[in-house]
Amino acid sequence: MMPAVVNDGMPHGSGIGDLSGYAAAMDRLMNDLKEQLEKRITIRREITQKIEKMPNETEKMVLRYRYIHLLKWEEIAVKMCYSWKGIHKVHGRALQHFKM
Template sequence: MIPMECEKKSMTENEKKKDYLKGYERAIRQMERSDERIREIRLNKICPTVIMDGMPHTFGGKDLSDYAALMEEEERKYRKARYLRIKRCQEISDKIEQMKNEDEKDVLMYRYIKRMKWEKISDKMGFDVRQIYNIHGKALTHFEL
């Protein structure tokens, strides 16, 4: 198996640009995973029980202070992921806006920021899907990392 670093070195310039542009989507997924973990933690806490020590416990028998610590840590991770998502969105949007061609800007914005499918981009812009692919290819060429 090839290590990630070696694999990234052999990427073409356009692949590097796509990978950079997909960073926003990865940040969104990371934030969504963290949000899901928070919901799971909350669900496990809903049914507290009392064990003979007199302290309220969660369904699994853990002390609620464990729950609070776990919840605090996960919320910290969520805030960090949210900050990263916002930062990536701003960085990528700023770089897209620096481009000269409006169609190229639109395709990159719809694809990588709004996360639209090719067909939906085609409908929105009034071009054939193949034309959208061509515009995307040109946009990647003109996009500056």
Template sequence: MLVEQRLEENNVKNENERKKEYLRGYRTNRRRVNRIDGEVTELRELAKSVKATDYSGMPHGSGNQKDLSDELARIELLEKKLGEEKEKCIESYIAVEKQIKTVQNEDENDVLFYRYVKGLRWWEIAELMDCSEQWVHKLHGRALGHLKMDE
């Protein structure tokens, strides 16, 4: 009997970890979009500064223009990748939000949304919901139990 109980507890724990990993997917996509967006912004600023110094009247070697065109091509590739990542992020948001909505209890639903879509910390969720962190953790556990995952 005790062995069966431990097996069941392990199954629940593993299932909850799988659910949390899935729910974290949106935040992971969001961070990737933000990182690539930052890269594009930084490279654009660098390219502008190179263009500004390029017209100083000083003689330039032919290599400088090639370096700039290489960077502009890199920016273009990153912008394309950024667009693709944004599409993935939107798809992930929609999928995660759909899964969260399978939880019928509004408080449990809110905890999942605040944690996995908004990326809030436990204390921030407790503050927003006007309850204790301990209660938020309890709601989170219940919510994971009620979360229905598409197979």
């Protein structure tokens, strides 16, 4: 059964109920997102520090370009003047030397 429409020219509510439940859910979601972001920032910082401790500059650059700057393999190869295959070889060695 539909409620009757009142056309008396006076303002009436929009029919929207209490939104506090939605606001609380939104607040929880925002807090969850903030926690996830903080965790990712911490992980990224740890990875960056471990990359910086590596002794080989070339291997550090490959890992930095790939995992910190999120470059594609082709972009890394061009920046470092390596072939696509060559950059993958350097990456493989870098992963062997990377200590988590």
